[in-house]
Amino acid sequence: MSLEIANLNVSIDRIAILRDIDLTIPTGQMAGLIGHNGAGKTTLIRAIMGLLPATSGSIRFKGEELTQLAPHRRAKLQISYMPEDRRLIPELTVTENLLMPAWANHIRDGEKRLAWVYSLMPEIADFGERKALQLSGGQQKLVALGRALIPGRELILLDEPFEGVAPVLAQRLTSVIGDLRGEGLTVLIAESDDSHSAGLVDQTWRIERGAVAFGRKASAASANHQHPA
Numbered sequence: 001m002s003l004e005i006a007n008l009n010v011s012i013d014r015i016a017i018l019r020d021i022d023l024t025i026p027t028g029q030m031a032g033l034i035g036h037n038g039a040g041k042t043t044l045i046r047a048i049m050g051l052l053p054a055t056s057g058s059i060r061f062k063g064e065e066l067t068q069l070a071p072h073r074r075a076k077l078q079i080s081y082m083p084e085d086r087r088l089i090p091e092l093t094v095t096e097n098l099l100m101p102a103w104a105n106h107i108r109d110g111e112k113r114l115a116w117v118y119s120l121m122p123e124i125a126d127f128g129e130r131k132a133l134q135l136s137g138g139q140q141k142l143v144a145l146g147r148a149l150i151p152g153r154e155l156i157l158l159d160e161p162f163e164g165v166a167p168v169l170a171q172r173l174t175s176v177i178g179d180l181r182g183e184g185l186t187v188l189i190a191e192s193d194d195s196h197s198a199g200l201v202d203q204t205w206r207i208e209r210g211a212v213a214f215g216r217k218a219s220a221a222s223a224n225h226q227h228p229a
């Protein structure tokens, strides 16, 4: 079941921020959401998460109309998000930060999920006992991705995952996100340009001034996906 957004309008303080957004991501695919600063990427992600109400329109996932569901009910649909500013709890260890959504959402197999995240990113297992505040910005992005993956088994929304990250770590993030293929996850990657996501995604949606400008298939990524090397 895909993510299907239709005629979505979102206002903040009565100012229309998102206008008639139509966007679909088939299940298990990766999509890029590309737009300049202020185009509305974060607003769209927050609306999907239920952190901002829709003025009108529909967001459907797994057959459920999300606009009618409270944020904690959306979490039960195994939707999660990696915020642009990471929002780790600085005084907690990496492991504690990763397990936080499992505790908050009463996820029973949180430890198993943690082991899976550590297998995807062994480097963060190495500093699992360190406090989040001791990590570099790029390392924190890896941890924030891992934290999103603990509850996000169906749909994850990545808000500028590569922003402000040194090139080597950005490459590493790209590779980890690429490894999510075949896990059955539906993934949306917001970026100001497609420099990192172009090689990852099946399709790209462009957003300008709160409206989707166009969507297209990223044929190279689709082809790679269908015919893995």
Ligand SMILES: Nc1ncnc2c1ncn2[C@@H]1O[C@H](COP(=O)(O)OP(=O)(O)OP(=O)(O)O)[C@@H](O)[C@H]1O
Residues within 6 Å of the ligand: 012, 013, 017, 035, 036, 037, 038, 039, 040, 041, 042, 043, 044, 160
């Ligand atoms: N709390 C708010 N109050 C008023 N306007 C807001 C608020 N949040 C966002 N906006 C406005 O909504 C528009 C879209 O912002 P949004 O953060 O979604 O853009 P973005 O594409 O994610 O860019 P950025 O990466 O700069 O955050 C911008 O014009 C912004 O000024």
